[in-house]
Amino acid sequence: LVYSDSDPLKRILHADATLDSDGNPIRKKKVVVLGSGWSGYSFLSYLNNPNYDVQVVSPRNFFLFTPLLPSVTNGTVEARSIVEPIRGLMRKKGFEYKEAECVKIDASNKKIHCRSKEGSSLKGTTEFDMDYDILILAVGAKPNTFNTPGVEEHAYFLKEAEDALNIRHSVIDCFERASLPNLTEEERKKILHFVVVGGGPTGVEFSAELHDFLVQDVAKIYPKVQEFTKITLLEAGDHILNMFDKRITAFAEEKFQRDGIDLKTGSMVVGVTADEISTKERETGKIVSEPYGMVVWSTGIGSRPVIKDFMQQIGQGQRRVLATDEWLRVEGCDGVYALGDTATINQRRVMEDIAAIFNKADKGNTGTLNKKDFNSVVKDICQRYPQVELYLKKNKLKNIANLLKSANGEDTQVNIEKFKQALSEVDSQMKNLPATAQVASQQGKYLAKCFNKMEKCEKKPEGPLRFRGEGRHRFQPFRYRHFGSFAPLGGEQTAAELPGDWVSIGHSSQWLWYSVYASKLVSWRTRMLVISDWTRRFVFGRDSSS
Template sequence: MRWSSFYKNASRVFNNYPSWSKSIVVCTVISGGGLVAYSDAKAENGNQSPKKRVVVLGTGWAGMSFLKSMKSSDYEIHVISPRNYFAFTPLLPSVTCGTVEARSIVEPIRSISRKSGVNILFSEAQCYKIDPKNNKVYCRAVQDKNLGGLEEFSLDYDYLVIAMGARSNTFNTPGVQEHAYFLKEVDDALRIRQKVIDLFEKASLPALPEEEKKKLLSFVIVGGGPTGVEFAAELHDFVHEDLSKLYPSLQKYVKIILLEAGDHILNMFDKRITEFAENKFNRDGIDVKLGSMVVKVSENEISAKDRATGQLVSIPHGMVVWSTGIGARPEMLEFMKQIGQINKRALVTDEWLRLEGHDNIYALGDCATINQRKVMEDIAVIFSKADKDNTGMLDLKEFQQVVDDIIERYPQVEIYLKKNQMKDIHTLLRKSRERSITVDIEYFKEALSNVDSQMKNLPATAQVAAQQGAYLADCFNRMEFCERYPEGPLRFRGVGRHRFRSFRYKHFGQFAPLGGEQTAAQLPGDWISIGHSTQWLWYSVYTSKLVSWRTRALVVADWGRRFIYGRDSNKRRSIILALTPAIEVHNFPDRIIGFHLSILHVTVRLSAGEQPPPALVNGLLVAVAVAVAFRRGHGGRHPDTDQVTHDVSKWLRKLKGVFVCLYRPNRGLCD
């Protein structure tokens, strides 16, 4: 009764309004009802996410590159890793000797994911089991205390990206795990750094005999690859440029030995670089022993066999650093056994980085290797695909229709052509039949018979892993588009085209720092550069490759600190430098160590259009003034307090004017 009377009254009132008002009311009611219905539907389906879940295992180069390059919001991304940061591993040798601080080369993984603009979940845990049949991973939290039995959990996935990296390969050499130091992680570099200082402190004890000092200060590096060579160079510079000033009586006992099983160090580089490196190490007093195979490592000595003579030599040591290649992690070995993979070195994938036999699992970086398909395995189907008229003869016009797909599908063809200075694949076919413009299948086989000899496994480098991560992210970003419009090569053993182009590694060159501010570089086009100028190129390239402005600022600041103050030789695992705005003049040598960090911080904030905190700028002005007064007026001697106070005041007035000019006025930065 009430509703009918309300309806009659509302109708009578509504009829008194003009037609345009009635239209507005009707539209409002309809749209409001639609919004309510939409809200109810969304609430009912709130727990059902239509997004597919991508689980990423690892935060190394491959995992980081994948996360940085992901732009699509169509996926729910969950990252699992025992470390919550990304480490710039090419600078690990610099961390071992205090050239660069450990905190300068790491970036929180949550910070990287936040900047990518894609919602990414992270769990600090270790994946210990993968169940490909049920699309599930089992993980164990790193923080295994006070979790009330909740430290283990499982995650379902639609796609799995395995980027767990690898571990150092000991080749089952006795004693390596117990007595050698590795250089794969930031913690490894910090342990080496602390051990070096420990050895010098022990050797400086007054009651120690000379033989014991020689043993303690004998550093043995096993492996003449880039990591071993760079660490040997860093250690040599650290000893002769810094520790020799702190421990002058011990320098004569220091010996650095580099053991390499091959005929040369840096055997992946050009011969000119290899010879230069060996000659430089010889001049620097680094003992390079080629053809030496380590057979045993003990606490106080290392046993090596000379490959040429078979003679066994024992070398006393204070520390052994092992850098001889990589092997699969235990979790990966168990997974390989589970899926029946014969290759135990790494997970085997196809050219699209998919794990063989599993379309929704991808593996990249050091834990994977690409099984590139051979041309000769598909030679018959390639010929059949190209022979449109089924004559059994292939002319160049027919072949032109599939030539791009062949080069795209089999990258070794392009490598073979470049190596033999052939313009294109037509030149290869013409050479097989001289001037003939047609070939049959036998001549086709003969022409391509040597192409597969150019197949090589990709090196386990940061450059390869980063490119693989970016490639896979691009595939995920365009997954839906490429489902409708495939862009890959022809399926020679099927119908249609592959969804994506296969992964193609592009080599941008490689560096080998050799110490003494000298670096060797081998860049594409057989371009070789060695010397001091190349060192500055190395500084520039590595700065640009760091993942954030924060790490760039910190690393450049560390390099500057090393030039001014030398390397840090304090015996501790880490340090936090802070700048106090109010600096007491008589204690300034202990307070200005970090001023260069604030300079770079302010510069970065300004370049981004942000205003630095006034307290930071004021403190920075004081620190810079103190540093300039000290360096210019006192030549490193302990200064007179009154004189320094006068100089600091003078430089503060000058610097304040500079900062006021550089920063936006009327902001109170220097008030």
């Protein structure tokens, strides 16, 4: 059908389509979102732009509140309580959802290839292709085994809701097996030896949860075998929780010592068999093997195969992690964005832009900066180059003016050479953002907000050096705000590291932890469920059926 511009029928026939200023229907841009985790869910919740046709593809039809996942492993919290079905959000927003996994991205044809869960009874419906105009990669990452032999086959991971339930069943199973008659003491010891690999936040929290379960519940339920239990925590580096403040690391290591958790630092796992786990001690180079009942592997994350393949296609094959710019656009591929654990931001170096920054500040083109010139761009520099702030903080300087002073003495007139010299060390402070829910959800929110004003922004995108105040609709680059981190250490004690070097450890931070996580839960439904789980645990103890 062809309508003339003046055709009155046209408006009626297309009453629900969006029309452009000439009255022509606009084809909505198709946005395909891969993933329903922290970043994907946050993006979808904040997206409010009727001009997009939004399609979501994820193998799981729920959002998972991962910070409480370790508490599921011992039954403190039920798995059901920390998942939020996404169908509700889809309906509310008018988005479409397909329960499938993207197995291949065809960037040059703007297509993705998807596969629904295996075991679908209708042949031929399990695979399908989708086109996109804009693709949002929010697929997260997978546990990294570093290709250590036997890990995939014999160890448990703690990443998804199923993983936590599997661990819970397996722990209880170990106790039931160890309680059977006709076992030697050695055999019982082996079955009840729990090994945790990785001293990061997840491994540490899981060890603590397991320990609480052993002392608080197992003592009552399986008193006969309690004496045979042992937890070993293996860490390849010198310390556990090395991303935290030293005071927290020290406290955690001491607490684990007191609790009888066997913490072995400097030991790298080199292999796992059905019965034994082998580690190489860094100092002696000796390989030691120990029998175990259960191994939980938590040594960090790596890229998913679909992302690795995509990186090959777009010329990022040499990289370890997919790179985006500060606007979260995948480098080397138009129309594709990446969020959360899927990617890292390729932060710009101050030194690359130094001449441009200088010219920007030097309004009168005098070749020198005075204090006033300088103040006008300082805020933007700090915003655009987060490493500047980190550098100032590390060197206990109040602001860049002080930095210039420390480099150039009292001379407040700065030329380009002096400017360079003063900022020459700053880039050494460049750091990738951590792979956390905090980062992922902020990125999802940021990108949704950009998309909400996309029409305005597309006409005036902001280049790397256009600073604030040059047009209201330009995108600001993504900037992370750190609200602090927690490390639950068991026994109702938590370590908290809050902005401004504030460290707090103990029972009071445990209550802070309870309230922060309760408030971060995405719905009142899950909040109610989790709080009632916590209450049930306080009153009745944990459930030990498997």
